[in-house]
Amino acid sequence: MKLLLVRHGQKENELSQSGNYNSGLSSTGKEQARRLGLSLKNKGINKIYCSELERAKETLQEILPHLGVISIVYTKEINEISRGTYSTRQEYNLALNESGLKEHKFRPPEGENYFDVEERAAKFWNYLKKNHQSEIVLIVGHGLFLRFLMLQIQ
Numbered sequence: 001m002k003l004l005l006v007r008h009g010q011k012e013n014e015l016s017q018s019g020n021y022n023s024g025l026s027s028t029g030k031e032q033a034r035r036l037g038l039s040l041k042n043k044g045i046n047k048i049y050c051s052e053l054e055r056a057k058e059t060l061q062e063i064l065p066h067l068g069v070i071s072i073v074y075t076k077e078i079n080e081i082s083r084g085t086y087s088t089r090q091e092y093n094l095a096l097n098e099s100g101l102k103e104h105k106f107r108p109p110e111g112e113n114y115f116d117v118e119e120r121a122a123k124f125w126n127y128l129k130k131n132h133q134s135e136i137v138l139i140v141g142h143g144l145f146l147r148f149l150m151l152q153i154q
Helices: 026-040 053-066 090-100 112-132 143-152
Strands: 002-008 046-052 073-074 136-141
Touching: 026 053, 026 143, 046 053, 053 136, 112 143, 136 143
Parallel strands: 002 136, 046 073, 046 136
Antiparallel strands: none
8 A cells, every 4th residue: 555645735724823623724725735736646546535624625625636536535533633622722722721731641521632643543544454455545634643644654
């Protein structure tokens, strides 16, 4: 299997701490994705997995015109870490500070910590190995999840 890992383009509120968790792409992010699409042309991609979050979907939509018809699965399994009940980074940071925990250990209500994302990445890697042994797979996701996925690859 050959994996092509793509982190979504720049999001609308990339530089803001008050941004929405499920924000879309900025104009720069859309341009980044269009350029990436050109470089992925003729790579022989057999399958695409994309996060269900808006910025990843928008990234894929900018890439797709360069790829042709390929099977796509949108899945929460490769979403960014869940902030649970907190809808903005600002709310999350406030709760994190109040908890007194390091960020990797902090699990917000109805959300995840880094260990949860690592477990999700391990399960997804096992799924990929089982189902796509001889294929080229494109994954459009998020930085933290993709880092944990790369740690699973041996």
